[in-house]
Amino acid sequence: MTGFDAGWLALREPFDAAARDGELAARFVEAVVARADARSGSQAPSRPASWRPHACRLVDLAAGSGANLRVLAPLVPGDQDWLLVDHDPELIAAQARELGRWAVANGWSCRVAEGGLVIDAGRAQWRVRARRLDLQGSFDQLVLGSFDGVTTTAFLDLVSDAWLGRLADAIARAAVPLLATLTVDGLREWSPTDAGDAAIASAFERHQQGDKGFGASLGPAATERLRAKLDARGCITSAVRADWQVGPGRGEPAGSMLIRMIDEAAAVAREVEPAATPEIDAWVARRRAQVAQGTLSLCVGHQDLLGLPHVED
Ligand SMILES: C[S@@+](CC[C@H](N)C(=O)[O-])C[C@H]1O[C@@H](n2cnc3c(N)ncnc32)[C@H](O)[C@@H]1O
Numbered sequence: 001m002t003g004f005d006a007g008w009l010a011l012r013e014p015f016d017a018a019a020r021d022g023e024l025a026a027r028f029v030e031a032v033v034a035r036a037d038a039r040s041g042s043q044a045p046s047r048p049a050s051w052r053p054h055a056c057r058l059v060d061l062a063a064g065s066g067a068n069l070r071v072l073a074p075l076v077p078g079d080q081d082w083l084l085v086d087h088d089p090e091l092i093a094a095q096a097r098e099l100g101r102w103a104v105a106n107g108w109s110c111r112v113a114e115g116g117l118v119i120d121a122g123r124a125q126w127r128v129r130a131r132r133l134d135l136q137g138s139f140d141q142l143v144l145g146s147f148d149g150v151t152t153t154a155f156l157d158l159v160s161d162a163w164l165g166r167l168a169d170a171i172a173r174a175a176v177p178l179l180a181t182l183t184v185d186g187l188r189e190w191s192p193t194d195a196g197d198a199a200i201a202s203a204f205e206r207h208q209q210g211d212k213g214f215g216a217s218l219g220p221a222a223t224e225r226l227r228a229k230l231d232a233r234g235c236i237t238s239a240v241r242a243d244w245q246v247g248p249g250r251g252e253p254a255g256s257m258l259i260r261m262i263d264e265a266a267a268v269a270r271e272v273e274p275a276a277t278p279e280i281d282a283w284v285a286r287r288r289a290q291v292a293q294g295t296l297s298l299c300v301g302h303q304d305l306l307g308l309p310h311v312e313d
Helices: 006-019 022-040 067-075 089-105 161-174 197-208 219-232 254-272 274-293
Strands: 056-061 080-086 109-113 116-120 125-132 149-153 178-191 236-241 244-246 297-308
Touching: 006 067, 006 089, 006 178, 006 244, 006 254, 022 056, 022 067, 022 149, 022 178, 022 236, 022 297, 056 067, 067 080, 067 089, 067 125, 067 149, 080 089, 089 109, 089 116, 089 125, 161 219, 178 197, 178 219, 197 219, 197 254, 197 274, 219 236, 219 297, 244 254, 254 274, 254 297
Parallel strands: 056 080, 056 149, 080 125, 149 178
Antiparallel strands: 109 116, 116 125, 178 297, 236 297, 244 297
């Protein structure tokens, strides 16, 4: 229930896309393009803005089925080389499927070539390679300086303070732009409220701080901690709210998403507090009835974080 199956990632994808901060993404893209241009020496004023002899190189950490690329690639001008890193072989397999489906839905072609996928989006080519890597044990194998931008989404709440230190060190050393989107920040507001919400929320919070493979996870504190670490290393940071607004409504996709969120919260609460199962089941029944009536909504708090290298005057 709390795993990251491709079905769950597909369900959340439209809510993620709607919540993300557009201005932060635009500033990230600008920094990525500037770095790619500096690397390839294409800043000559006579060149058209879209001209670029080398593709922008991006790496997405904990890429899942590739949702981050699907949002960002259309925003970056020109050709791109993407490396999608994840430790889950099933999600890596889902990348080809989801990217192929997305390309076709947009009228682009997608073929297997050059050791990965090549999406021909008309105005540009996006080459996508996957790499199976455990970011806890093997993060140091990634040379972040070989990319023009580092992205990650819906991941940082799973990691430990020590791992964020490793990430901040690597970002600062490489002086590469980072866009870390949709990290949960602890806000979870059901409307209408219910007498059972507080107990469910408290169990959920305790679960969020468990070990997700990186040691005790930071949960809602992750954005703030990473921001402080990047600031301490001289990066220029900005953080902006990027909350999910789910419902009200019983139609798709809100209805399915609300049911999933209710069931996930209840499963976590039963695991943390097995003796409270009858109260938890009653909460689920009340909440599911509200979904059937189209009266329930949920706001889930997230933060987007941009980290840019400090530029000397
Ligand atoms: C909530 S999902 C987000 C996936 C994707 N970024 C998205 O937004 O759809 C968290 C991702 O972290 C990945 N992950 C968790 N632990 C990892 C690890 N130790 N190494 C690499 N990836 C990991 C999972 O496989 C999953 O794809």
